[in-house]
Amino acid sequence: xxxxxxxxxxxxxxxxxxxxxxxxxxxxxxxxxxxxxxxxxxxxxxxxxxxxxxxxxxxxxxxxxxxxxxxxxxxxxxxxxxxxxxxxxxxxxxxxxxxxxxxxxxxxxxxxxxxxxxxxxxxxxxxxxxxxxxxxxxxxxxxxxxxxxxxxxxxxxxxxxxxxxxxxxxxxxxxxxxxxxxxxxxxxxxxxxxxxxxxxxxxxxxxxxxxxxxxxxxxxxxxxxxxxxxxxxxxxxxxxxxxxxxxxxxxxxxxxxxxxxxxxxxxxxxxxxxxxxxxxxxxxxxxxxxxxxxxxx
Amino acid sequence: xxxxxxxxxxxxxxxxxxxxxxxxxxxxxxxxxxxxxxxxxxxxxxxxxxxxxxxxxxxxxxxxxxxxxxxxxxxxxxxxxxxxxxxxxxxxxxxxxxxxxxxxxxxxxxxxxxxxxxxxxxxxxxxxxxxxxxxxxxxxxxxxxxxxxxxxxxxxxxxxxxxxxxxxxxxxxxxxxxxxxxxxxxxxxxxxxxxxxxxxxxxxxxxxxxxxxxxxxxxxxxxxxxxxxxxxxxxxxxxxxxxxxxxxxxxxxxxxxxxxxxxxxxxxxxxxxxxxxxxxxxxxxxxxxxxxxxxxxxxxxxxxxxxxxxxxxxxxxx
Numbered sequence: 182x183x184x185x186x187x188x189x190x191x192x193x194x195x196x197x198x199x200x201x202x203x204x205x206x207x208x209x210x211x212x213x214x215x216x217x218x219x220x221x222x223x224x225x226x227x228x229x230x231x232x233x234x235x236x237x238x239x240x241x242x243x244x245x246x247x248x249x250x251x252x253x254x255x256x257x258x259x260x261x262x263x264x265x266x267x268x269x270x271x272x273x274x275x276x277x278x279x280x281x282x283x284x285x286x287x288x289x290x291x292x293x294x295x296x297x298x299x300x301x302x303x304x305x306x307x308x309x310x311x312x313x314x315x316x317x318x319x320x321x322x323x324x325x326x327x328x329x330x331x332x333x334x335x336x337x338x339x340x341x342x343x344x345x346x347x348x349x350x351x352x353x354x355x356x357x358x359x360x361x362x363x364x365x366x367x368x369x370x371x372x373x374x375x376x377x378x379x380x381x382x383x384x385x386x387x388x389x390x391x392x393x394x395x396x397x398x399x400x401x402x403x404x405x406x407x408x409x410x411x412x413x414x415x416x417x418x419x420x421x422x423x424x425x426x427x428x429x430x431x432x433x434x435x436x437x438x439x440x441x442x443x444x445x446x447x448x449x450x451x452x453x454x455x456x457x458x459x460x461x462x463x464x465x466x467x468x469x470x471x472x473x474x475x476x477x478x
Numbered sequence: 479x480x481x482x483x484x485x486x487x488x489x490x491x492x493x494x495x496x497x498x499x500x501x502x503x504x505x506x507x508x509x510x511x512x513x514x515x516x517x518x519x520x521x522x523x524x525x526x527x528x529x530x531x532x533x534x535x536x537x538x539x540x541x542x543x544x545x546x547x548x549x550x551x552x553x554x555x556x557x558x559x560x561x562x563x564x565x566x567x568x569x570x571x572x573x574x575x576x577x578x579x580x581x582x583x584x585x586x587x588x589x590x591x592x593x594x595x596x597x598x599x600x601x602x603x604x605x606x607x608x609x610x611x612x613x614x615x616x617x618x619x620x621x622x623x624x625x626x627x628x629x630x631x632x633x634x635x636x637x638x639x640x641x642x643x644x645x646x647x648x649x650x651x652x653x654x655x656x657x658x659x660x661x662x663x664x665x666x667x668x669x670x671x672x673x674x675x676x677x678x679x680x681x682x683x684x685x686x687x688x689x690x691x692x693x694x695x696x697x698x699x700x701x702x703x704x705x706x707x708x709x710x711x712x713x714x715x716x717x718x719x720x721x722x723x724x725x726x727x728x729x730x731x732x733x734x735x736x737x738x739x740x741x742x743x744x745x746x747x748x749x750x751x752x753x754x755x756x757x758x759x760x761x762x763x764x765x766x767x768x769x770x771x772x773x774x775x776x777x778x779x780x781x782x783x784x785x786x787x788x789x790x791x792x793x794x795x796x
């Protein structure tokens with residue numbers, strides 16, 4: 182971070198002359214570079230291809246060798262069974278309900294909290310913000326036992342709304358941190374101009390800050406949705422009623438019971454991955470800015 | 479904003495003086511004392527109830543032989559749960575496994591992440607597509623990728639065994655990957671690298687974008703080759719980010735959980751157990767909440783100490 186300031190602008194003036202010849206020499210290197218990245222990307226994608234291809238083939242006692250990357254005996258029977266008797270349709274809807282509500286509450290509540298930290302001075306402000314930052318560093322699993330005790334006390338086990346409550350609370354620290362940085366960068370002059378017009382703080386929050394923070398809110402929403410959609414450990418701990426399972430829980434439970442029915446397992450998995458890909462590709466830019474917000478400075 | 483007011487140059491003080499009357503207006507209108515609290519309250523209350531309070535509660539539970547049923551009384555046992563963990567061979571096996579997992583995953587993930595970030599930092603066709611592809615494992619649920627890797631590492635007819643017996647004849651016998659300690663940890667580590675590589679790549683890529691082009695040009699004028707430029711310009715330029723990624727990856731290695739649970743379930747005979755799976759089973763299979771809480775605190779302390787050591791080590795070298 183400090184090293185970034187060491188750039189020497191005085192030297193850069195002599196550089197452009199070198200640029201042209203350098204470019205041309207690099208050509209074969211660019212091909213090699215492209216090839217290496219392509220190999221890496223294939224390693225990332227191949228397992229997913231095998232997953233989808235296995236889900237589109239009939240379940241067999243022995244796995245096909247060599248492994249299939251594309252389905253050779255195409256069938257959709259795994260999907261009809263997954264959505265029908267295996268209940269993955271219900272799990273999908275449960276997951277969607279939990280993830281959408283969590284996203285809504287996380288964005289709503291965190292933006293209010295972040296606004297308080299970004300634009301006001303109040304007593305204990307730094308203490309409270311320090312608490313939030315500490316919360317970012319606590320590995321979630323350390324809290325799982327007391328949170329389970331709490332969920333029992335509040336009657337929030339075996340409940341989808343209970344999942345929403347705990348997922349929302351768990352994401353608030355990160356999202357508040359993310360949004361605070363953004364609200365702080367809203368020029369004070371805009372705020373003050375509206376203040377002179379006699380608007381209330383709340384109006385300024387709604388009419389000025391939220392619209393300006395739309396990219397940051399999108400980032401927060403993408404993180405909240407993916408976090409809730411993918412979550413497994415907490416759901417495993419508090420959900421025992423089979424009808425309340427989320428998709429990851431349903432997939433894991435199904436694999437535990439029918440170990441080798443890989444076609445069905447992966448039909449369920451593909452259902453779990455599709456919304457992730459949609460949200461991820463749609464929110465790609467926002468996600469990247471969120472990941473790098475804390476890291477690069 | 480306070481710094482502009484303190485700045486000695488007249489250019490900086492002039493706009494600050496102009497601002498002051500406005501700020502007084504804003505203060506009169508906005509800061510009734512309860513306003514910030516009203517904004518902060520929903521989030522802070524939720525956070526304190528669900529994260530802050532359980533943290534203290536966890537510390538309390540760790541000193542008790544905790545009774546799961548609310549009607550039963552819990553007994554205060556002092557540091558018994560902690561001394562029990564320190565003398566528990568299975569707990570230390572799980573810690574050792576976390577250490578092995580760390581050594582297998584962290585260096586490779588960082589090196590490969592940086593390698594592909596450097597490659598992708600230059601202009602090339604389909605750059606965004608590649609970045610998206612590398613990142614897909616990161617956003618996919620641990621359940622999906624764990625089961626996927628369990629499938630790849632199946633002993634009879636699994637893709638990995640096919641690759642090492644038929645494709646490249648490295649061995650004649652299929653390896654029972656998930657049925658023994660060493661290979662089980664290797665399989666889990668392979669998943670760990672594959673899943674977090676994209677995250678390292680994206681973070682490094684952003685950091686590389688911040689290293690000034692002129693520094694590379696200056697270095698090449700001085701006759702530095704690509705490797706020397708990497709060592710003398712790139713690495714120092716991303717030092718802060720590198721430390722950040724390293725610390726988070728090490729913390730992540732100690733927090734490995736779902737992949738072990740779903741791929742080996744700690745087996746055979748508990749030999750691939752990691753701290754969190756062992757802790758989780760003590761809590762929710764044996765309902766020994768006090769013991770599990772004590773172990774989670776020991777683990778948290780170890781993680782904090784290691785993180786501080788890494789910061790110290792890198793600061794001193796700086």
